[in-house]
Amino acid sequence: MSAPAGTTAVRTQSPSPSKFERAIVVGASSGMGAEIAKQVAAEGAVVALVGRRKPELEAVASAIRAAGGKAIVAAHDVTAYEDVPRVFEALSREMGGLDLLVYSSGAQYNPEESVYDFAQDREMIEVNVIGAIAWTQMAAAAFEAQRGGTIVGISSIAGERGRRTMPGYTTSKAAMSTWMEALRNRISRYGVNVVTIKPGFVDTAKTAHLAKKPMVISPATAATLILKAAHKGGSPSVFVPGQWGLVALIIRHIPSFLFRKLNL
Template sequence: MSPTWQRAIVVGASSGIGEAIARRLAALGTRVALVARREAELSRVAGEIAKAGGKAEVFVHDVADFDATSALFDRIVATLGGLDLLVYAAGVMPAVEESEWAFTKDRQMIEVNLLGAMAWCNPAGARFEAARGGTIVGISSIAGERGRRGAPAYGASKAGLTSYLESLRNRLGRYGVSVTTVKPGFVDTAMTKGKPGLFWLVSPDRVAARALGWAGRGCTGGFVPARWGLVAFILKLIPSFVFRRLNF
């Protein structure tokens, strides 16, 4: 069976959800470009994909190095011989104490979680618009649904990403391009390891399966697990003056 996507870029493919998506794509027969900062991790993923019979290329890149994105995108597209799918799964969530006001961490989250997505989606969006087809998948988060006291910058970066992806969907939909926004809750990855108060924990592979399933059907996306959708619905109904008194 031929894969839904012949050629894909997965940004943030060295671990977590990005790695799981890359593995699933490769298993489907998609030729995958693995993009991330950590070369050793990327090589490990690429090696394991190759061992399983898949095709993956490694491209070391820091998503916050915006000046390098466009040229790298062109290089990858030339290497793959085109592009059908872009997955932006890069994300960071450094620990931020409630008493901490660390702009460096805030900037890192905005750069990696949001601006990096824009830097990659711009050339992909332009290419897909011109080609009248293509798929973009962005990994956002339940954290972007309301402004929680514990993670102002992380929540803002994911809220921004959700809104940005919705705009892309509205902009590109008329050209046959689908944009899927995946909003997981707590995922069992290195990013959440050791964090207190986690529940409804899901594996990266489960998120990857849902993400590719939605994207393959051209769906707008959703929450993983689905029950977070109900939580988000309720959270959004809570008036701000009440929400601020809750311990979120």
């Protein structure tokens, strides 16, 4: 049914996107982003791979093409915010449109006790928050206008609390999760899905330094679960794998005076 003249057609629920045809993956040169790019290409989508390391992006693109898929590459630093509209529009144009944007770029530093490093904290805010805002905002505007599309942002359970071992990272992921929630509340009425992913431990460069990684999964398994959530549509925050939801619930409810004693 069409909307009356002078009003905007507003959907109350986002549809479940059964198939993605054109996707941009920001942070596709390694880890979960690279695996998401490969798997969405295997589903039949043409995929634009974005990141700073061109050789790594080309290697992912070659693997996609060798498997019969389609991929294009754009070397880009997400902190070059003024370039984002140009890169976004050029890639969307080249693919003939867009129905999925995945933001997987992330910076993470875990400073030693008593170390305060502004440069590292700034980079985490710039990549994990401002870069995410710059990229997802472009997709939000395009998807609102076309009345459909899916935005996936990889945040973290780390953002559930301010942790003494990683103040800058936990702050950045809390901000990213809040941004994604606000975007969802703003545009789900236009049939746009906004999915926040909060993974537990995934075996990537980000966790290589850790001696203990409980319930760790491979980037390929994480990518499969992330794409499943993206296809489901209308999802709020999704914990990957699902049992991390219980861990997050417990973490959220530990009283402050106890939480500050934990080595988290």
